[in-house]
Each structure stands twice: as structure tokens, then as C-alpha cells.
Amino acid sequence: MQVSVYRYDPDVDEAPEMRDMSLELPEGKDLMVLDLLERLKEQDPSLSYRRSCREGVCGSDGINMNGLNGLACITPVSQVAKRGKLALRPLPGLPVVRDLVVDMSQFFDQFEKVRPYLINDQPPPAQERLQSPEERAELDGLYECILCGCCSTACPSFWWNPDKFVGPAGLLQAYRFLADSRDTAGAERLRDLEDPFSVFRCRGIMNCVNVCPKGLNPTQAIGKIRGLLVRQGT
Amino acid sequence: MAALRKMEFDGLIVGGGGAGLRAALELAQSGLKAAVISKVFPTRSHTVSAQGGITCAIASEDPEDDWRWHMYDTVKGSDYIGDQDAIEYMCSEGPQAVFELEHMGLPFSRTESGRIYQRPFGGQSKDYGKGGQAARTCAAADRTGHALLHTLYQANVKGGATFLNEWFAVDLVKNQDGAVTGVIAIEIETGNVVHVASRATVLATGGAGRIYASTTNALMNTGDGVGMALRAGFPVQDIEMWQFHPTGIADAGVLVTEGCRGEGGYLINKDGERFMERYAPTAKDLAGRDVVARSMIIEILEGRGCGEAGDHVLLKLDHLGEAVLNSRLPGILELSRTFAHVDPVRQPIPVVPTCHYMMGGIPTQVRGQALTQDDTGQDQAIEGLYAAGEAACVSVHGANRLGGNSLLDLIVFGRAAGLHIEQAVRQGISRRDASESDLEAARARLARWNDSTSGESVAALKRELQNTMQASFGVFRTEEHMRKGIETLKGLRDRIGNAHLPDKSNAFNTARLEALELDNLLEVAYATAIAAEARRESRGAHAREDHQQRDDKNWLCHSLYFPDDERVAKRAVNFQPATVPVLEPMERKY
Numbered sequence A: 001m002q003v004s005v006y007r008y009d010p011d012v013d014e015a016p017e018m019r020d021m022s023l024e025l026p027e028g029k030d031l032m033v034l035d036l037l038e039r040l041k042e043q044d045p046s047l048s049y050r051r052s053c054r055e056g057v058c059g060s061d062g063i064n065m066n067g068l069n070g071l072a073c074i075t076p077v078s079q080v081a082k083r084g085k086l087a088l089r090p091l092p093g094l095p096v097v098r099d100l101v102v103d104m105s106q107f108f109d110q111f112e113k114v115r116p117y118l119i120n121d122q123p124p125p126a127q128e129r130l131q132s133p134e135e136r137a138e139l140d141g142l143y144e145c146i147l148c149g150c151c152s153t154a155c156p157s158f159w160w161n162p163d164k165f166v167g168p169a170g171l172l173q174a175y176r177f178l179a180d181s182r183d184t185a186g187a188e189r190l191r192d193l194e195d196p197f198s199v200f201r202c203r204g205i206m207n208c209v210n211v212c213p214k215g216l217n218p219t220q221a222i223g224k225i226r227g228l229l230v231r232q233g234t
Numbered sequence B: 001m002a003a004l005r006k007m008e009f010d011g012l013i014v015g016g017g018g019a020g021l022r023a024a025l026e027l028a029q030s031g032l033k034a035a036v037i038s039k040v041f042p043t044r045s046h047t048v049s050a051q052g053g054i055t056c057a058i059a060s061e062d063p064e065d066d067w068r069w070h071m072y073d074t075v076k077g078s079d080y081i082g083d084q085d086a087i088e089y090m091c092s093e094g095p096q097a098v099f100e101l102e103h104m105g106l107p108f109s110r111t112e113s114g115r116i117y118q119r120p121f122g123g124q125s126k127d128y129g130k131g132g133q134a135a136r137t138c139a140a141a142d143r144t145g146h147a148l149l150h151t152l153y154q155a156n157v158k159g160g161a162t163f164l165n166e167w168f169a170v171d172l173v174k175n176q177d178g179a180v181t182g183v184i185a186i187e188i189e190t191g192n193v194v195h196v197a198s199r200a201t202v203l204a205t206g207g208a209g210r211i212y213a214s215t216t217n218a219l220m221n222t223g224d225g226v227g228m229a230l231r232a233g234f235p236v237q238d239i240e241m242w243q244f245h246p247t248g249i250a251d252a253g254v255l256v257t258e259g260c261r262g263e264g265g266y267l268i269n270k271d272g273e274r275f276m277e278r279y280a281p282t283a284k285d286l287a288g289r290d291v292v293a294r295s296m297i298i299e300i301l302e303g304r305g306c307g308e309a310g311d312h313v314l315l316k317l318d319h320l321g322e323a324v325l326n327s328r329l330p331g332i333l334e335l336s337r338t339f340a341h342v343d344p345v346r347q348p349i350p351v352v353p354t355c356h357y358m359m360g361g362i363p364t365q366v367r368g369q370a371l372t373q374d375d376t377g378q379d380q381a382i383e384g385l386y387a388a389g390e391a392a393c394v395s396v397h398g399a400n401r402l403g404g405n406s407l408l409d410l411i412v413f414g415r416a417a418g419l420h421i422e423q424a425v426r427q428g429i430s431r432r433d434a435s436e437s438d439l440e441a442a443r444a445r446l447a448r449w450n451d452s453t454s455g456e457s458v459a460a461l462k463r464e465l466q467n468t469m470q471a472s473f474g475v476f477r478t479e480e481h482m483r484k485g486i487e488t489l490k491g492l493r494d495r496i497g498n499a500h501l502p503d504k505s506n507a508f509n510t511a512r513l514e515a516l517e518l519d520n521l522l523e524v525a526y527a528t529a530i531a532a533e534a535r536r537e538s539r540g541a542h543a544r545e546d547h548q549q550r551d552d553k554n555w556l557c558h559s560l561y562f563p564d565d566e567r568v569a570k571r572a573v574n575f576q577p578a579t580v581p582v583l584e585p586m587e588r589k590y
């Protein structure tokens, strides 16, 4: 199999390049792209990428595989390879640190901007705060985000305005707290988002939904935030 | 060597998993100058993988539930070498710690009355084993670790803790008096080496499941903190005690939670027989993990395994129905489809016992300070060093951990360590700075790799180490195999000491990190091997075919492995809980 990998070491390379590597795949076994990377790294230990859980829950190994963002550890090679060829690139739109490793600071800055934590101005009770199963169900499809960055780095609006548009991952988190029956800061949260960029730069292109490896739907969450902002405005 | 950049803190926490983040939160709230070093972005820590839940007597499913019953189960589960003062502290402080998490926003699943949902897990009982199965594990679907870790990270964002993310701690720095004064660390992005000095250093570096070829653990679980402590000459406790989880997906190693059996799933052999009924007539599939894992291996060895090679058994869930599986075990459906190519709604999942958890670790007091022994065998606190979470052995898990007790361990003892350090710093700690030669000693290992010009490859040596551990120190152990394993490990120690790091670049050099991790894997594996050989009995997860009985006369104690002379000493188990009667050792039946 031919794998073409984006290589860049800032200390020695003037510019990044795609380097071809070849690899014998085992018969009758569909490897994950991460397994493939591990084998390539045995050939060339200088190849760098992030990885940890190897089961799609830690969010380390978001990369771009033949043009599609996803997690290397849960993407079968057969799903992304085309005619025996596979091109692996870092997530688009963020500065590259080395090879497949991107600098995620802008992504995390946007995450922190939405105040991604529960705010409740009442003193906590001696036990847990009560929440009905229905109220809790409002958080499903939101709290499972693993901050892999696949969505925001597939979003054209985020590429153009990574400093002003919160992006799909951050907005999904913003809605996760707006939707929580235990949070009392809804009005302030909405006020933080009502400028023309934070939310309204979303053009509904849905790239984010298409790539999210956890099957989450940031566009829908963004729609709900817009709904709340509009209602608040009237 | 060139002068090192130096940073200074009151409290330094190495590790951004559940234990490290809980400790950090305490220190951030105290206003001390504290920092967290983590080799991965905190939400990528292994805690994120925990599925089933956090066990704690919050009396939601059963209003009569009592932390003392939880304590009874934990002591019994530990096969009586868990320290009863520590277990008492964990079980009684637990509810407060869990409610705190809920107040921080953890999205627990809920009961109809709006309280936290609890599910049954293995080894749980009501009324000191007399009242039948309890449901004590608090859950956020089957993504409890993810929910817990993200919530703690969120709370730290709110609390304003200082994070040195993607920094790799290489070794401890010790001063001339043997006190720990910080660490040498690499800023991964640039490759810069930094001396991070601190009045108190907490090792919260998690487990080391990667010493085995087949494990549920993340790739980053390489036992770095334990390796650092051993290289600094400090002992580790009960390191022979490794938990093999009954339900790792065959071939992949990926875990499916015990919660599957808690929700009503069960194991079958090739004849479709629910075989656990034979081994544990009362608790059946929810017996202690060590008991279930051994029963599975016996089924496989006696020819009742499933699949072409007869090398696994099956976990049956389809009878629970799609609705329950979707709401209670959504993550398991995902993992099974991806890694076992089966849909549990219709087909059973192929599973085998898989290395899962390190019960042993750095011995600590209840408040987190690390311990060694003086010349007369008395406990002695190590100045400046603390440990919490899976890297520590406080010891609440003894010879076998109960499901859901690790997450509780993280938050209860992470918090305790934070509190203790705050007090100690406020009372004033004065200590000699590390000298140039102290720093050089701490950098020696890194220098060795950086200067290497030829030798064997890291990947090949790692594989050999993992295969050795799998072959000689698995679910069942015998003298003969262990001796052989120890010889191989001795050879590996020499070879790893001469191995080669071909890539000497600076920016995000993961080859260098993997080399440094290999040293840690070796330290943990070697300590495991020596301690396992020394403990000539069967207890909890340590099952010896040549010593099948528990030997309370000689081994109702902790093992302490000292690296400098490769000696295994004994340390007394605590049988003095402060507020409840002691639980005397009994035969362990499920």
C-alpha cells in the first residue's frame, strides 16, 4: 500500500512536503489508520503524531485522511483508502507544529471563551442537585464531545475567522451549558454570543456534522442557540 | 551541561487525569502557586476511557445504603490486604466527593426521582454481604470517565489553575538530603528541557498496563511516575498485583465495562452455558474480577472456549433489548461494532481477560505523602513527594480492586493530597535547593538517550518486554515461568540501557518520549516480576499454581520492592479503622 504522509520538521525543513512510504498490509485484516501509522513509525521513528486511547474517546488523533477529517484510531483503512492510496495530512487550518501535529491553541481558546463550566448562583445543597431524566436527556449529543477538533478544522467559517468565530466545537459546548437545567447563567451566556461573529458566522455548511467521529451535530446546537438569541431579542 | 531554565512552584502535580485534576483544583482554590504538568492535553488522559462508573454509597438506588457496607465489600475484595484506615476514609468521604462533582456539573444519568443513577457492579453487597446484590456505582451512561474528566477540567478552567500541557516529566530531582525538590521536564513542542522546582511534587501519572502485550490501557499508560520513583531509589508496594479485567474484546484489548454484566449481561462458553453459575453460585457473573477472570481462563483451558481457536468466551447482551442498550450502554455498542465487528443488539461479544489495572504503586499515607521504610522497617515519609490515583498505593484496592473504586480513589485522595500540601506549605517548608550535581543526576538518563549512536530499536525491545510479561506474569503464575521471565527481563535491562534513539530532533519528538517511556515500562515490569516471585501464595489477582492457597500467616501484608538492592520487604496492613470495628480476614466466597 502507498501512503503519502505530510512531513515537516520546523528545525530542518524549509517547507512541508508529502513523502511517500510503502507498507505491506496483513491479509484478511482491516487495520485502523492508527495501526498503519504505528507501523510506519516503526520504519521511520521520526514520524510524529498524537495518539493515546486508541479507541476513539480521548480525541488525540484527529487527522485528515484522503481529504476527510477523522480519528485515525477508529477509521478503518478500507474506509478512506482509494485505489490502494492514502494521503495523511494534519487537520487543516491550524498551524503545524510537526508532521501530523497541529497547534490547537486557537481551538482551545475558543472553547474557553464560552465559559465551558457549570455556573449556578445558588449555594449547593448537601446532596446532588436534582435533575429529571428528561432534563438530563437534553445533554445527550452534547456532553460526549471529545475536543478532537475535527469539526472546527473542517469549517470554512472557522478557517477565515479562527479568532472571532467560536466554531462548531465551542458552540456545541456553549449549548451544552445553555441546555443544562442546573445552569443559571443562560442570559449572560447568550449575551456573550450575540455579536455578529461568535455564532452568526456559521453558514450552515454542515461540514462539522459530516466529520464528527462521535456522531454529534454541532449545526443543530448552533441552530438552537440562534433560536434562543432571536427569542431573547424580541 | 548547559544551564537549565528553571520554574518554581509551591505545588507541582505531574498528571492531568482524574487524580491530578482533583488535586489541582484544591490547590488552585487555595491561592498557592501550583501547576499541572501533563504529557497529553488533560482531557486526553486515560481517565477519559473509564466507562462503568464511580462506586459510592450515596443512597440513591437504595435509601438504606451505608458506606460501611461499601467498606466491607472493598476490604473483602482486596483479599484483606487493603488498608482499613484508608478504605474507611475513602468510603466515608466518598459521598461528599461525588456530590461535589455533581455540583461542578458532571452529567450523571438520573433516576425517576432526579437523583444520580446507580448500577450494580461486581463484588457489591448490602448489609455486609448478607443482603444480596447492591447497586452502588454512580454512572453517566457508560461514559463516566469522560464525563468526570471533562467536568474536572472545566472546573479547573474556572478555577484558573496553571497548566503546562504537553510537557513530559523525565525524572525526579532530589537534593543532598534525599528530599524531592521537583522534576526535570521536556516541553514537548519545542524540546526544551526545564527544571521545574516545587516544594511538593505529586505523582498522579496513572497506570502502566502497557507492560503487557494485551491491555485495556491507553498507549500513554507507561508507568512514568512509578518508574521515576524507582529510579530515585524509592520503593513500590504490592506491585505484583495486576488486575485482569474479564471483558476485554478479544484481539483488540478494548474494554467493555463490567456495567454490561451489572445491567444483566452474562458470559457463556461454547456450549452456550452460563458457566459462572458453577464458579460463583451466588454472585455469578458479578463475583470479584479476579474470580471471574480465572474462571474464564479455566473454561478456555479445558476446551470450552469459543471461536475457531477456542481462545475466548462470549458476553451476551441481546436479551436486554435495544432500548436498554441504547440508553445505558451506548458507548459499548459503538466499541463492539468498531472493534469486534459485532452488534451486541443481536450478537454476543467475544471477550478474554485482559490486563487492566495496577493495584500496586507508590506507597502513601492517607493524605498522599509518599512513604519508604527506615532501617528498622518503620514507615518513613519522603520529604517533598506525594502520589495519588492509579500511580499510588494508599492502599484501598489491596490484591484486587472492585469496579468503580478507582474513580472514587482518584477524587478522594487527589483532594486529600491537595489539602495536605496546602497545609504543609502554609506551615512553611524549607529545604535545600538541588545542586548542579543533583540536577545532572536527574538528567543522566535523558543524556544517555541523546548521546546514543547505535543499538537496538525501541519498538522491538518494547514488544519483547510486553510478550515476556504476558507469558510469565499473566492470570496464572508459576515459579518456573517467572524465573525464566526474570532472566529475560535482566537481559532486557542491559539491552535497553544500550538501545538507540535515532531521531535527535527537538520539535515534538515522540520517538524520544517513547524511548523514555520504555525505561519506565522496564522499571515497572521488573519490580512486578521480582515481587510476584517473592509472594509465595495466591491472593486476589495474584494466582500461583505452585502455591494455590492464601497464606495469612506469612503474607497477610504488603510487599515493598526496593530497587537499589532488588529486595522485597514486608509492610504491615492497617487493621485500625478509626470509627468502625475492624474487619477480620475470612475466606472469600462469592
Ligand SMILES: Cc1cc2nc3c(=O)[nH]c(=O)nc-3n(C[C@H](O)[C@H](O)[C@H](O)COP(=O)(O)OP(=O)(O)OC[C@H]3O[C@@H](n4cnc5c(N)ncnc54)[C@H](O)[C@@H]3O)c2cc1C
Pocket: B014, B015, B016, B017, B018, B019, B020, B037, B038, B039, B040, B041, B042, B045, B046, B047, B048, B049, B050, B051, B052, B053, B054, B055, B144, B145, B167, B168, B169, B170, B204, B205, B206, B207, B216, B217, B218, B221, B224, B225, B255, B257, B356, B357, B388, B389, B390, B391, B403, B404, B405, B406, B407, B408, B410
Ligand atoms: C478502559 C478502562 C475503563 C475503566 N473504567 C473504570 C470505571 O468504570 N470505574 C473506575 O473506577 N475505574 C475504571 N478504570 C480505571 C480508571 O479509569 C483509572 O484507574 C484511572 O482513570 C486512573 O486515573 P489517574 O488520574 O490515576 O491517571 P490517568 O487518567 O491515567 O492520568 C495520568 C496523567 O498523567 C500524565 N502523565 C503520565 N506520565 C507523565 C509524564 N511522564 N509527564 C507528564 N505527565 C505524565 C498523563 O498526561 C495524564 O494526564 C478503567 C480503566 C480502563 C483502562
Ligand code: SF4
Pocket: A154, A155, A156, A157, A158, A167, A168, A201, A202, A203, A204, A205, A206, A207, A208, A209, A218, A219, A222
Ligand atoms: S454548519 Fe456552521 S459550524 Fe458547521 S461547518 Fe458549517 S459553518 Fe461551520
Ligand code: SF4
Pocket: A144, A145, A146, A147, A148, A149, A150, A151, A152, A168, A169, A172, A211, A212, A213, A214, A215, A216, A218
Ligand atoms: S463536536 Fe465532534 S468533531 Fe467536534 S470536537 Fe467534538 S467530538 Fe470532535
Ligand code: FES
Pocket: A050, A051, A052, A053, A054, A055, A056, A057, A058, A059, A060, A061, A062, A071, A072, A073, A074
Ligand atoms: S487515540 Fe484517542 S481518540 Fe484516537
